[in-house]
Amino acid sequence: MKFLKKVFAWISRVIGWINQSIAAIGIAGGVALAFYNVVARYVFGSSLTWAGELTVYLFLWSAFFGAAYCFKEDAHIAVTILLEKLSPRVAKALMLFSHFVTFIYLAAVSWYGYQYLLLTIDLDERSIDLDIPMWIPYSVIPVSFAFAAWRVAEKFIEIWHTPAEEVVRHSEAEMILAELEEAAPEELVRRVEKKTGGML
Secondary structure: OHHHHHHHHHHHHHHHHHHHHHHHHHHHHHHHHHHHHHHHHHHOOOOOOOHHHHHHHHHHHHHHHHHHHHHHHOOOOOOOHHHHHOOHHHHHHHHHHHHHHHHHHHHHHHHHHHHHHHHHHHHOOEOOOOOOEOHHHHOHHHHHHHHHHHHHHHHHHHHHHOOHHHHOOOOHHHHHHHHHHHOOHHHHHHHHHHHHOOOO
16 A cells, blocks of 8 residues: 555656646747747848747647646636635535546547547648647647546545544635734745735
């Protein structure tokens, strides 16, 4: 059992590293390439014909793998007002159900994305500007959705083993206030500026 836990923990770390790396490299590479191409076009009168296509692929990969990583950090938008009004047991059951449905959806998209990938390979479809096999950019769908499904499965297991009273935590506003109450005055100002984006 301990060995399996270590294996799953290692897989989780690897998936997290892949998600973060691709998301960071994709957004950085896409921005840099788009900036270079704009400068080359308007300053030097010549641009890379394939840059636009590659920029789109980089942004897509960054977005999909970034979204997969957000499942680990609970960074996706969630409306919890209903859960906070229900009893802990019912709230836990609803959260388990929602995670189960989410897992089925992500796994299905990953599976059918893989099937489409095989079709693309059989048809030998290639991109217009880069002239690369289209299964390369299309592979973002089965891989990123499989990673996201893994994360949701992890959350499902975590919720399953968490006591019902602890599943639904305080609202975000309450958590922020609790953090601010514990902070020193200077730290309080810094956190307020961070939370409000410097608007206060």
